[in-house]
Amino acid sequence: DAGVIQSPRHEVTEMGQEVTLRCKPISGHNSLFWYRQTMMRGLELLIYFNNNVPIDDSGMPEDRFSAKMPNASFSTLKIQPSEPRDSAVYFCASSLGGYGSPLHFGNGTRLTVT
Amino acid sequence: GESVGLHLPTLSVQEGDNSIINCAYSNSASDYFIWYKQESGKGPQFIIDIRSNMDKRQGQRVTVLLNKTVKHLSLQIAATQPGDSAVYFCAENVSGYSTLTFGKGTMLLVSP
DSSP: OOOOEEEOSEEEEOTTOOEEEEEEOOTTOOEEEEEEEETTTEEEEEEEEETTEEEEOTTOOSTTEEEEEEETTEEEEEESSOOGGGOEEEEEEEESOSTTOOOEEOOOEEEEEO | OOOOOTTSOEEEEETTSOEEEEEEOOOTTEEEEEEEEEOTTSOOEEEEEEETTOSEEEOSSEEEEEETTTTEEEEEESSOOGGGOEEEEEEEEETTOOOOEEOOOEEEEEEO
16 A cells, blocks of 8 residues: 655745645545645645545635646646745645545645745 | 644653543534644654544554543553654544544654
């Protein structure tokens, strides 16, 4: 079991640049979640997909953020243009889906925007 | 990994002691709860879960207690080891929803 795989592990970019974070969920999992973690806000849900369809994106901060899931084994979170306040650790998680299914997290992407 | 400890409550214990980490939840409709462990540089890792029709559930060296009356959850770790040092999060789920809401976390520091 390879677990949830995220890339890159670290990303340093300049303000205004586009950033793309990638995630491969656990095979067979139907739900995929993007979270952001900061010291001030803790873990915040940005968006989640069920069967590749976005279900709730109410946590996406603003239009600069977008997420896609073109197939069951891949998802991206894009920030364009990036800003220093976007600096955080971004986690992808997957689950079998539905109520009562534990989330399994990747090891995150640490994003630093200068 | 990112340091999340500066603003977190911290519990310091000696190796071999029992640890109790507490969590208060706010949504009375929550009926499924999970404890996660997050080590530095890693994502949260599932430890144990409990449904609201139970008061207690035991795993290997860990026990979760649920008190629905006061909306309180606790994680007990027996014979705490240095490898248990991490940030621990409780998370809650409301029936009918797929998403989890996470608490702010507690840092556990275990001294040899």
